[in-house]
Amino acid sequence: MKILIVGGGGREHAIAWKLAQSRKVDKLYCAPGNAGIAEIAECVAIKAEDVAGICSFAKENKINLTVVGPEVPLSLGIVDALAEAGSKAFGPNRKCAQLESSKAFTKGFLARHGIPTAGYKEFTDIDAMKKSVGIFGYPMVIKADGLAAGKGVVIAENEADAVKAIDEIMGEKIFGAAGDKIVVEEFLTGIEASVLCFVDGKTIVPMESAQDYKRIFDGDKGPNTGGMGTYSPSLIFDDVLEGQIRNQILVPTIRGFQKDGLDFKGVLFIGLMISEEGPKVIEFNNRFGDPETQSVLPRMKTDLLDIMNAVVEERLAEQTIEWSDRKAVCVVMASGGYPGDYEKGKLISGLEDVDEDVIVFHSGTKLVKKDDSAAEPGQAVVTDGGRVLGITALGDTHEEARKKAYQNVARISFEGAQYRKDIGLLNPK
Numbered sequence: 001m002k003i004l005i006v007g008g009g010g011r012e013h014a015i016a017w018k019l020a021q022s023r024k025v026d027k028l029y030c031a032p033g034n035a036g037i038a039e040i041a042e043c044v045a046i047k048a049e050d051v052a053g054i055c056s057f058a059k060e061n062k063i064n065l066t067v068v069g070p071e072v073p074l075s076l077g078i079v080d081a082l083a084e085a086g087s088k089a090f091g092p093n094r095k096c097a098q099l100e101s102s103k104a105f106t107k108g109f110l111a112r113h114g115i116p117t118a119g120y121k122e123f124t125d126i127d128a129m130k131k132s133v134g135i136f137g138y139p140m141v142i143k144a145d146g147l148a149a150g151k152g153v154v155i156a157e158n159e160a161d162a163v164k165a166i167d168e169i170m171g172e173k174i175f176g177a178a179g180d181k182i183v184v185e186e187f188l189t190g191i192e193a194s195v196l197c198f199v200d201g202k203t204i205v206p207m208e209s210a211q212d213y214k215r216i217f218d219g220d221k222g223p224n225t226g227g228m229g230t231y232s233p234s235l236i237f238d239d240v241l242e243g244q245i246r247n248q249i250l251v252p253t254i255r256g257f258q259k260d261g262l263d264f265k266g267v268l269f270i271g272l273m274i275s276e277e278g279p280k281v282i283e284f285n286n287r288f289g290d291p292e293t294q295s296v297l298p299r300m301k302t303d304l305l306d307i308m309n310a311v312v313e314e315r316l317a318e319q320t321i322e323w324s325d326r327k328a329v330c331v332v333m334a335s336g337g338y339p340g341d342y343e344k345g346k347l348i349s350g351l352e353d354v355d356e357d358v359i360v361f362h363s364g365t366k367l368v369k370k371d372d373s374a375a376e377p378g379q380a381v382v383t384d385g386g387r388v389l390g391i392t393a394l395g396d397t398h399e400e401a402r403k404k405a406y407q408n409v410a411r412i413s414f415e416g417a418q419y420r421k422d423i424g425l426l427n428p429k
């Protein structure tokens with residue numbers, strides 16, 4: 001089969017890495033891909049958001065399945081457009097994509113179907129919003145309604161910070177139209193976990209759990225990022241918690257999709273807070289998580305293409321999915337300055353010194369021609385984004401995987417590189 005992956009980050013590298021192992025995959029393309037993906041797939045210079053460009057490529061090249069990685073093309077309706085062009089795609093349609101592109105849409109869904117989540121209120125008027133500053137006390141959780149690359153959530157500790165965030169999001173529109181509406185939530189405490197689920201419209205099947213680290217600095221300090229590292233499985237999961245998640249969250253979610261006419265097919269990413277009162281939904285995303293995928297897929301034993309085809313063809317209930325008992329830890333190396341401004345084009349060295357059984361997933365990287373003064377001619381890998389690499393190690397124990405990941409991170413360097421030293425440690429809120 002000919003497969004096209006849309007996107008060019010660590011998540012797409014992990015999906016490409018896993019699909020490349022399938023005997024049924026004859027040819028793998030990625031649009032636009034990155035320097036790491038280029039080693040296992042043919043990268044084509046089409047942006048992930050270029051829906052028309054992707055549709056023509058899929059048609060012209062007789063692609064059997066297009067796998068959409070990031071949220072933006074999904075929210076633009078790429079799956080609907082591909083279907084109209086007669087091409088199969090893995091990912092939810094535009095209507096379902098609102099579960100990520102509008103936080104208010106998801107909060108309404110959760111409330112309507114009695115799924116545990118934080119109390120909330122929506123605002124579209126900046127003055128009304130400011131009059132309600134502190135409605136749920138502090139810390140105050142302030143979210144831009146729309147897509148903001150994982151950075152649209154501010155946890156304000158006091159009134160001054162809350163007003164500043166409201167001015168930035170709703171007044172200055174630092175996230176553009178995503179800030180036309182704000183959702184304010186109760187602050188939840190506990191330990192976060194991510195559960196990615198395959199959904200075929202009728203059946204929902206969770207993958208192995210993971211934990212993400214959203215803030216930039218150790219000890220969960222500093223602004224939110226797209227995710228600075230993950231591990232899988234979550235250290236706090238047991239049969240009781242899994243049962244609660246199934247009964248209180250997964251079952252009402254799939255029933256809610258059916259009641260609301262949401263024909264969700266693809267991956268539903270559920271961000272959870274495991275609080276003292278049980279699991280509560282923090283957010284839904286409509287795709288594989290980044291970097292969760294980099295620690296979850298290396299543990300999957302089943303052919304990912306079989307699962308994706310089962311989802312698209314609504315046969316998920318008959319599909320077995322097997323997992324390795326090994327533990328995975330993924331540490332993200334980011335550019336200096338991220339999640340704020342950062343420079344690109346820094347030479348990455350040490351990639352060849354990584355242990356053979358450690359996987360280096362590329363996020364923001366690019367291949368460039370070495371300059372003429374280089375000792376050996378050829379190409380070099382340089383930084384090309386905020387999150388640059390995800391280093392994933394597997395181990396028989398969580399501790400072994402963690403140690404191995406950090407040993408290998410230490411061998412890789414680029415100017416300004418930053419990474420958290422506490423990935424894999426529990427950080428209760």
Ligand code: AMP
Pocket residue numbers: 118141143150153185186187188189192214224271282283
């Ligand atoms: P979101 O993009 O909605 O997942 O939010 C990003 C991050 O902000 C989450 O992973 C949490 O760490 C934090 N967060 C979001 N909502 C809440 C909440 N209601 N209470 C506490 N922390 C939250």
Ligand code: GLY
Pocket residue numbers: 150212226227285288289290291292
């Ligand atoms: N790691 C969080 C996300 O993918 O949104």
